[in-house]
Amino acid sequence: METKELVGGWTAYHPLTPEDQKVFDEAMNGFVGVKYQPQSVSTQVVNGTNYRYQCLASMPPSEVVWNAVVEIYAPIDGQPHIVGIQRI
Secondary structure: OOOOOOOOOEOOOEOOOHHHHHHHHHHHOOOOOOEEEEEEEEEEEEOEEEEEEEEEEEOOOOOOEEEEEEEEEEOOOOOOEEEEEEEO
8 A cells, every 4th residue: 555645744644664663763762761652653744754653651560551642753864853742
């Protein structure tokens, strides 16, 4: 299935590609506290790429799990970084 990308528009949420997972892992490197497990992603092409990852979130050792959206920006040149995290 091909996902058409419209500059400035968000794609529908879809399963992560290896590249999506790599961006998530790079941005979350060193993040402590809550553990986020991405389930799907939506992207937006701008001057770089915006990502919205739908995640399951937990705070080990607690068994409580909730949903969250982790927003990450990946510039054309440079490291991806967290823009925001919202509990949903």
